[in-house]
Amino acid sequence: MYKVGIAGATGYTGLELIQLIHRHPQMTIGWLTSENSAGGALADVHPVPWDYPLISLDEAVGRADEVDVVFLCLPHAASIGPVKRFQSAGVRVIDLSADFRLVNQSIYERWYKTTHTAPELLTEFVYGLCEVNRAKIRNATLIANPGCYPTSVNLGLYPLAKAGWLGNKVIIDSKSGVSGAGRKTALTYQFVEAHDNMTPYSIGVRHRHIAEMEQVLNHANGHSGPHRFIFSPHLLPVNRGMLSTMYVSAPAGVTESQIRDLYAETYAGEPFIHLLPAGQQATLRHTTNTNRCAISITPADPTEPDGADYIIVSTLDNLLKGASGQAIQNFNIAVGLEETMGLL
């Protein structure tokens, strides 16, 4: 039985982890931290029947020896200090923030507009995109859990990138449920503002999640990019779920059948990848409340069955495969448990 600490347990990804751990036969909760509610109890913050005290991050660091693994659900840039403390205490770290996802310090600093204070750790972390990096995740003690948008996009496009068939310009139109914005008060995310509404934001080449797409897709399996990602996220009036509609151009001569085979082969045996058959589209419903990623492949023009233009649709639950579910999947892989344990 593995003991778990969660730093930042009262946000949506923290709460999701707690629920997953309750369902996981080999995990149990050691401590939970919350800077806002330290001294209180989980049940005061969330409508759950579980009696866990909430402690401060400082106290948790002092109690590092009580846990086998810590999941960090902290705001960006806040993970760096705790990572070092837990690492030196010999605790496995799975970081859900963006702080250690990018290998390249200057790319991090350009997109996140902050100096990285632990650049020496960047290459020690493994990027936890399970289906792509599984071999490196095994036995890893420092895992950077991918962002939700990049997971959706990278899983959707990785086979094409790996084959060198992704094309130069990639247009990604993504739609995300509101929980992706985190559990914080802001007028934009008030019910009355978001309900019955849809809002594009940071569209084009503005959202920092593009860096994770470039990192994975520009270097997939020796094929070199760089690809030009135009990425437009939209706020969708649902709590959870993410759908990315991706417009790509395959090289001349590549057929739909070849592309389908490529995806089938790349993801053969993957328990959490759901490839839709021709004619079906991935929807939020395929993946909400699951750890799955659903992917559909559609040639743009039915009168040109093997034309260049394809539309790849990828969906996932931003709190599960896009965050806490993938974090548990990473944990299972890292410690050698059945990869699907607690995630079905």
Add this chain to the structure above:
Amino acid sequence: MYKVGIAGATGYTGLELIQLIHRHPQMTIGWLTSENSAGGALADVHPVPWDYPLISLDEAVGRADEVDVVFLCLPHAASIGPVKRFQSAGVRVIDLSADFRLVNQSIYERWYKTTHTAPELLTEFVYGLCEVNRAKIRNATLIANPGCYPTSVNLGLYPLAKAGWLGNKVIIDSKSGVSGAGRKTALTYQFVEAHDNMTPYSIGVRHRHIAEMEQVLNHANGHSGPHRFIFSPHLLPVNRGMLSTMYVSAPAGVTESQIRDLYAETYAGEPFIHLLPAGQQATLRHTTNTNRCAISITPADPTEPDGADYIIVSTLDNLLKGASGQAIQNFNIAVGLEETMGLL
């Protein structure tokens, strides 16, 4: 053409008034105030194409002579000062706050837990429940616009109370859209918290809107209460709309037919009361985006057609008939315009 000032124009009731005034053939906007956004423009705060500057309340008081009527959409207790200033400047005042709805100072102070600093004005204000107080509203210069829950309950029960048929204990189960909480950030009203959820709050004898129900229904037409109102509001995952399910006991011997006649007679010719025929229930859809109140009457037990127990359902749009729509209706009545002008 009447010139209008709106104090507190960037909240949901203020925005609704602006939209109604744009549609009203005899009203035009003089100035708009916003304490948070004074110096800015309406289009920076709301997704509207109208170029109005936002000024401070202080500045607006100095420009009282530019308007014929001012609608106060201020937080409770904030209206008292401005009311005096606008009154002395000869401007008609329609106050959407609760400050002047209750005639009795001590009742106000008990429910609102604050000392009333202008008790001498309490009896000068007319309570603007149009269908009940129309005669007093004509030519009124100080009008207190009713609360949303009380409008829903009072219109639904007034005929029974007037006839002395309301019974002693009245159980009111109300459901309100989230805009009723106003345009402010709070975790409870964040999208992820309110969506796919329903939350009871201030249930029983706890919500201060009960005072308006007692004021209207305990003294309807000479019939005396006091009635015991058990009133349970619930937060409903819609933006706008309010539904009150009301459980009442009629005196022995009163038949369903008599009750239907009573309602039909009480509301004969009322342009904004929609009485549903037997067998139909009032729903939000009957009234959303309209200034109407829909009312349905159902004997509780079909095997006792003239039994004592009745269920009255009343719906309205909390931002229209429950706030800004009724405010315009009050204005139309007060100045002698067609009562429905701009409200269809």
Add this chain to the structure above:
Amino acid sequence: MYKVGIAGATGYTGLELIQLIHRHPQMTIGWLTSENSAGGALADVHPVPWDYPLISLDEAVGRADEVDVVFLCLPHAASIGPVKRFQSAGVRVIDLSADFRLVNQSIYERWYKTTHTAPELLTEFVYGLCEVNRAKIRNATLIANPGCYPTSVNLGLYPLAKAGWLGNKVIIDSKSGVSGAGRKTALTYQFVEAHDNMTPYSIGVRHRHIAEMEQVLNHANGHSGPHRFIFSPHLLPVNRGMLSTMYVSAPAGVTESQIRDLYAETYAGEPFIHLLPAGQQATLRHTTNTNRCAISITPADPTEPDGADYIIVSTLDNLLKGASGQAIQNFNIAVGLEETMGLL
């Protein structure tokens, strides 16, 4: 490992069962039936990645020996024939329809307006309200799974009824998510009709689920009713979740503290009952996507702390504790597994 058959597998309760069984370590699917889609596959009907063929009920009856238990998710009155067939084949039956919930034939026939064609089985079935009937459910081979509304109401009021403190008239204002209506097309349940709407239906003494409330609460622990249940369901614009606001009158002299103790004692150790502390209200969020029932107790008037009037709020997920989750709980109890297995 138990093999499971599901008759009517493509409705919402059937789909929910399939998902629960995938998560249950001791259950596996034998066959699935669908009258509309027999010959097709589950993945053609629902967005799931599981390759199950759909067969007809007739075929399933012939393959009764392949399963240990069958869950019947059929329309009311359609279960009666299959129950006999599966019973005689020695298969355990958990029936999610209403056909065997009521012990009394004439009460069934009065509410369901149909002649019962297997009245001899009515007393052989155990009513599967787990927390109330656990002893009888153990080893039961014929279990009638309770309705969603009655589960919500009965769990919320059972302690009071058992103590003889329920009072005569009980007013129940219930709100249910749209999945309660089943997976069928009807204008009322179209998105545009139900979204941003709320609709009361079958209010008063009209809904047949009242029969299950009377059966449980009028005879709880020797205390006799009859209680008069006024029960008003409302369609709520969410997919899943049910909230019942219940207005009861306790006998003079009973204090809030006694009532809280009564509930705590009645439900001590119950894994799926979540009693809220004083001052907190049960909300949909407490129970959505769980097999729990959350219950809150509130004295109506804070100025009369031990007055007669109480408001009990009870919530559950209509597809889990209100249907398929409770069905699995019944299965676990009946066969002697850990009661919470597969349900956390």
Add this chain to the structure above:
Amino acid sequence: MYKVGIAGATGYTGLELIQLIHRHPQMTIGWLTSENSAGGALADVHPVPWDYPLISLDEAVGRADEVDVVFLCLPHAASIGPVKRFQSAGVRVIDLSADFRLVNQSIYERWYKTTHTAPELLTEFVYGLCEVNRAKIRNATLIANPGCYPTSVNLGLYPLAKAGWLGNKVIIDSKSGVSGAGRKTALTYQFVEAHDNMTPYSIGVRHRHIAEMEQVLNHANGHSGPHRFIFSPHLLPVNRGMLSTMYVSAPAGVTESQIRDLYAETYAGEPFIHLLPAGQQATLRHTTNTNRCAISITPADPTEPDGADYIIVSTLDNLLKGASGQAIQNFNIAVGLEETMGLL
């Protein structure tokens, strides 16, 4: 005062027209038809307080002389017969179906997969895209009201097309509220299926609304296409509202400032076009429940301010500017009333 007939009055566009006509000072309802509910009354079908009988289309044709204008809200291909009858009776016709939107018979037949039985009328109809075709709409007696998607796309891209700056490949990712599917029962549009979901459909070069985009944009102002439109609609879980995110490539040398000027000039004085300033995005909220179309212009890459890639976002209310609102606007223009009458 103009008398109006509506054929197909009980669908969502018909109901919307009725509400608009009630608000319009120069229009009044003559008769309403409904094939399903002929003989009944409007209030039996919709939650409105208006007492209109519903008649059959056959009867309406016989009563053509009672109205000045007829709005046809019939299914595609059903308008053709009635158009001839009303035309010969001298009644102005505004057709909301697709039957007369396309000038070219073979294009119609290819996309709609049906033979057109009145091709001689195709060139008599004026395509009622008000901001583009205003001059032709004046005095027109046969007006084809545009589709909702094409209105959103054509208004958003017309300035670029007119200037010859639209680029060859145009990628359009559209999201539409469920009312766009009409008032009919289908599993896809049931609440439980569409709520908390998002579904792509007919993506790529499959949706027949592409024909209207080609008709308008390939021939705008002498600049010739053909453009390649890749158009991907998605079902959005809201009742009303449509958002199109459009990815275009401008010619080298054209600056953002030139593009903004182009839009400002093209739409100068247009009462229903809301151009957003730089840095703001069009959202559903800008246009829901209004007859407006909101348009925002964003250079894709902020580091290449005058690069080729632009993202145009266009929103409108599919039932108003995308259907019934534009139909009234067309009527106002055709008969010479103030264009905004009844539409503010």
